[in-house]
Amino acid sequence: MIRSEILREIAPTLRDQLVVCNIGIPSQELHAIDDQPSNFYMLGTMGLASSIGLGLALAQPKPVIVIDGDGSILTNLGTLPTIGNNAPSNYILMIIDNGSYGSTGDQPTYTSQRTDLTGMARAAGCARVVEVQDVDTGPVLEEALASGEATVMVVKCDSGNAKMPVITMDPVVIRDRFMKAIAS
């Protein structure tokens, strides 16, 4: 499966949750599949989805699901120790590990070679780390929501992108409706 197929499958679960979504095609795909005010789309700033989601989870009690990518985690590796030492029980980091920088043309990342994000998350202090095959994403995400524990999911899937339109919504609108969804 590729990222967009996974997103389509878990969209019914994501719909009711606060979601912080990775820059580029991941956000375009989620926006096209099921746009919700409770989705925060990153339009820039590669690497910070996991950090934004962590700050949000620490500031309020609702569950927060971060949809991140292997390339973005690798560019902000310092995030894993911060998550490992501070993540509250309402934090779920779902890393779509397609072994590539998908948005920029599927150039391979090091996770397609020797680098193991599951092991790195564990070594960084994350307690509940689950490596998942693409087809199992839905049930494992439901389990993570029910677990009452901070969870890092590393979702192994194929590289590839669906062709979706660019998000043209104003960033302040994205942010404002997201804040209203958080407060509601």
Next chain:
Amino acid sequence: MNIDKRIADDMAANGISFVTTVPCKQLAGVIEEIDQREDMLHIPSNKEDEGMGLCAGAWMGGKRPAIIMQNTAIGVTINTLATLIQYYRMPLPMLISYRGELREPVACQVEMAVHTKALLAQLNIPTYHLHWQKDVEELDNILKYTFMCNKPVAILTDANFWGGYGDQ
């Protein structure tokens, strides 16, 4: 006056309850003060752009954030300031140790000091430079201004402000 406590008190009085930090020698006292306070959640970050991500999330979640960092971090946070904090219009007070200014003992620090204000000006970031300890009286107004306009705001604090390095 205990300057570290004064700064933390002003932050608390302005509703700041989420603080991330990357240390600098000059900031050690204020970081220790914040770490001990019950009214502030202190989450150390490993790099300042990561810290700004934490602050963005905390603010959207209803907490007023602040970042405490060294001016050498301006270079690594420019993209984050432009494409996250400014683009989505979020408030972010940045308490910054202004290394490489008067009474600085480490020559290398001057290399980023000479770029600090130019980079902040290029980004249209409101910038305040606290040089004398009494300049801390401005902090309360600076914090109010930051949360009024929803912008990142730089508060540069040099070695003279922190009382120098003893023999300098």
